[in-house]
Amino acid sequence: MSLQQAEQINDSDDDVPRLSANTLAALQDFYQEQSQAQDQNCVGEDWQLSQFWYDNQTAETLAKEAIKASNNGSIACLSCPTLYRKLVELNPDNVQYIIFEYDKRFEIYGDDFIFYDYNEPMKFPSSVGKNSFDVVVADPPFLTEECLTKTACSIRYLTKDKIILCTGLKMQTLAERLLNLNVCQFRPKHANKLGNEFGSFTNYETTFLN
Structure with a gap:
């Protein structure tokens, strides 16, 4: 009815x-x-913005890892709205999660949405202080040195400590140099198959990614 x-x-x-x-x-x-x-x-991928959604297994694995690593704290989803949607679905108790995203269609998430442009990596609202998040999960939209370098500035500002980065394996050397990250066994996959091989990188001992 x-x-x-x-x-x-x-x-x-x-x-x-x-x-x-x-x-x-x-x-x-x-x-x-x-x-x-x-x-x-119903928010679909916009390939002009280099948007490629995770498949369900990838989103769930990353969400479980982020929840575990946050220890009932806070999670920043930096350019990875599929992960945010999975966190909403799982609705973990006592965990705060915020989506930082360029695409303003995601304003539908209300106060959980914060506009983010990697070209202005240090531009955040006053409500977002330095080291605000226990875990930052980032998936830079482009597999370029410029994009990862600028995103790394945002990650260092936002995180208290723990970082999860999903990007092309060809960015491994740069991820290690910029953020001191190690590659994990877990390989993110996307709903629409992509030609590039992707990897996950962290700066701590994970539960679900190794």
Whole structure:
């Protein structure tokens, strides 16, 4: 039954049980939440922005690793909205997660969304202080030295300590030099198969990536 149908019942025959104002309000909230959830799940890849969504297994593995590493703390999702969506789905207790993303379609996530442009790697709102996050998970949109170098500046600013980086394996030497990261056994995969081979890199001993 839709909200419109519920309202029609209230407006019809007096013999039909009427819904209270509180019940109608609760129904309205429910349908708005359902609509918003559908909108979130329908945000498709924009290849012009070099967006390639993780497959479900990759998103779940990264989410579990980030939750474990955060120790009920905070997680920054830097240019990896698929991971954020998986965190929302898993809804871990006592864990805060924020999406930093250039694509403003993700403003649908409300206060969890912070606009981020890797070309301005130190431009954050005043509410985001230095070393604000227990874990930063980053997936730079382009496999270039410039993009990773600028993203690394953001990562160093945001993280208290732990870093998870997903990028092409060809960036391994640069990731080691910029952020002192080690390559893990886990290989991220994407819903649409990509030609480049991707890897995961961290600066700590992981639970799910090795």
